[in-house]
Amino acid sequence: MMHEIYCLRCPRGCLLQVEMNGDVLISVKGNSCRMGEEFAIQEVNDPRRLFTSLVRVTGGKTPLVPVVTSAPVPRREIFEWAKLCRKLVVRAPVRVEEIVAQNPFGNGIDLVTTWFVEEENVCH
Amino acid sequence: MRYDVVVIGAGPAGMAAAIAAYDEGATVLLLERNSELGGILPQCIHAGFGARRFKKDLPGPLYAYYFVQEIEKRSIDVWLESFVMDISPSRRVTVLSTRGYEEVEARSIVLAMGCRERTRSQLNIPGTHPAGVYTAGTVQRMINREGWMPGKRFVILGSGDIGMIMARRITLEGGEVVRVVEALPYLTGLRRNYVQCLQDFGIPLFLSHTVTRIDGYERVEGVEISPVDENFCADKSKSEWVACDTLLLSVGLIPENELSRRIGVVLDPVIGGPVVDQHGQTSVYGVFAAGNVVHIYDLVDDVSQDGENAGRSAARFARSLAGWQEPSLSVHWRAPIRSVVPQRVFLGEGSEKSLSFFLRVSTPCESSVTLRLKSEKRVFYEKRFPYARPAEMIHVHIEPSPVSHWLQYPPKSLVWEMDYDA
Numbered sequence A: 001m002m003h004e005i006y007c008l009r010c011p012r013g014c015l016l017q018v019e020m021n022g023d024v025l026i027s028v029k030g031n032s033c034r035m036g037e038e039f040a041i042q043e044v045n046d047p048r049r050l051f052t053s054l055v056r057v058t059g060g061k062t063p064l065v066p067v068v069t070s071a072p073v074p075r076r077e078i079f080e081w082a083k084l085c086r087k088l089v090v091r092a093p094v095r096v097e098e099i100v101a102q103n104p105f106g107n108g109i110d111l112v113t114t115w116f117v118e119e120e121n122v123c124h
Numbered sequence B: 001m002r003y004d005v006v007v008i009g010a011g012p013a014g015m016a017a018a019i020a021a022y023d024e025g026a027t028v029l030l031l032e033r034n035s036e037l038g039g040i041l042p043q044c045i046h047a048g049f050g051a052r053r054f055k056k057d058l059p060g061p062l063y064a065y066y067f068v069q070e071i072e073k074r075s076i077d078v079w080l081e082s083f084v085m086d087i088s089p090s091r092r093v094t095v096l097s098t099r100g101y102e103e104v105e106a107r108s109i110v111l112a113m114g115c116r117e118r119t120r121s122q123l124n125i126p127g128t129h130p131a132g133v134y135t136a137g138t139v140q141r142m143i144n145r146e147g148w149m150p151g152k153r154f155v156i157l158g159s160g161d162i163g164m165i166m167a168r169r170i171t172l173e174g175g176e177v178v179r180v181v182e183a184l185p186y187l188t189g190l191r192r193n194y195v196q197c198l199q200d201f202g203i204p205l206f207l208s209h210t211v212t213r214i215d216g217y218e219r220v221e222g223v224e225i226s227p228v229d230e231n232f233c234a235d236k237s238k239s240e241w242v243a244c245d246t247l248l249l250s251v252g253l254i255p256e257n258e259l260s261r262r263i264g265v266v267l268d269p270v271i272g273g274p275v276v277d278q279h280g281q282t283s284v285y286g287v288f289a290a291g292n293v294v295h296i297y298d299l300v301d302d303v304s305q306d307g308e309n310a311g312r313s314a315a316r317f318a319r320s321l322a323g324w325q326e327p328s329l330s331v332h333w334r335a336p337i338r339s340v341v342p343q344r345v346f347l348g349e350g351s352e353k354s355l356s357f358f359l360r361v362s363t364p365c366e367s368s369v370t371l372r373l374k375s376e377k378r379v380f381y382e383k384r385f386p387y388a389r390p391a392e393m394i395h396v397h398i399e400p401s402p403v404s405h406w407l408q409y410p411p412k413s414l415v416w417e418m419d420y421d422a
């Protein structure tokens, strides 16, 4: 099987021609460096992406806190992570790099905050 | 009140400038109209920041946070919710804040106001003026900071990075992006964003197409999309009407230079940012500039580095006001190079170290190109690049710097040129 994919490892974005026999890589063409080959193998067998989204916050100065997965997740899992993010609610104050969901899908990957939310001032 | 260095804008450029100026021994005031530090980054929740500086793939907010921590470690004065209204040529800065109206005296100023987006009025799209036409950054703010979806069915005009990144965000939040439309025959953002943001989600991209009409009275009801030729002339006979309730415009950023213009800073006519030298010095004595206010960067790492450079120079200027009105050489360039920053090379003290340039081309050259900096007599830099694309700025670092040579033998002209196979 031939696959045509763009390499995502650097901004250059080489167009790779990847020849596979089942799970076995036969050849990679079109790459300009070693990373292209590594990427092709990963991308064809198990494409992964770093997932970023938002989680609701109660009692904070802003209603949301941005989050990221602690490692790239399988691409087919992305909508599961998105669904999880819509369900979660955390209480302010929220600090940076706080874990808001620990290993929710059993593959050792957590959901971590990337910004902070201060508590809302109660007195006006 | 009096400070050595006053920095206007607390995005990555301004924060880096404030830190570098403080570390050079200056007293620093950082002014920001928002209620928090970080500039645009807290709303850029996607990853792809900091690959060079931190050797990690960081989301925008985390990248900003590392700088916020550095600011907090130092006694840099930070005024939030403080809008700079005016600057005088003698470097008095007028600030409007919750405390009222204040004036601050600065020995030097760093302009780091970032950029703004092009809007519908700069595009002249015919049709009605209903609700539901937004710029991509506005929608980014609504979704990522305020927590609401401004529509259900979107068409995105422009294939820049912010537009593509928003296509993915909208899809993940349950919205539908029916189409991304680009007038140019090529993608204006990075290919990696095309793959991760459009291809991954099956969002179609239409190159050489544009939106030729907006329909709807209360709210957008649909847009007309037509193919365009190389002169951007639309062929209405092949147009197609697409139902949608929101049109997102991602059609470019413009450096934010209202303040610069008021004090007479000379602006580059192509880019719209101040003409600067390698220290970030503008044409106004004691006024420096860094980041997207100068030109639109693709990588935030470069913005931070630019900020550091300008901050350090501003601090040195504040210490020794003299010596900064030396001669400088102007830099020229030829097509297909579209722009070069810095546009001038300062020949004064402290300029002999390395010299960096950022270049952008106007059309994509997919085969190898040769880039050259020369005077009438000599070639100072020559290098081959595998390709040159408008979406990717070319960063050239010249070491050792030829400035000492130019001090001895000032050239009449300094030109960047590029050989390529058309």
Ligand SMILES: Cc1cc2nc3c(=O)[nH]c(=O)nc-3n(C[C@H](O)[C@H](O)[C@H](O)COP(=O)(O)OP(=O)(O)OC[C@H]3O[C@@H](n4cnc5c(N)ncnc54)[C@H](O)[C@@H]3O)c2cc1C
Pocket (backbone or CB within 6 Å): B008, B009, B010, B011, B012, B013, B014, B031, B032, B033, B034, B038, B039, B040, B041, B044, B082, B083, B084, B085, B112, B113, B114, B115, B116, B117, B136, B137, B138, B140, B161, B162, B165, B253, B256, B259, B290, B291, B292, B293, B297, B298, B299, B300, B303
């Ligand atoms: C809407 C938008 C979305 C973007 N999205 C992305 C993205 O997704 N990915 C990416 O890599 N890059 C993105 N960028 C590019 C991004 O701006 C740069 O990478 C980087 O943040 C620029 O840094 P900066 O410090 O020059 O400007 P900014 O981050 O824009 O910071 C400028 C700061 O100056 C302040 N300011 C302006 N005028 C005044 C005044 N008169 N008084 C006081 N304060 C003032 C502003 O409030 C702002 O905080 C985006 C830019 C915009 C405009």
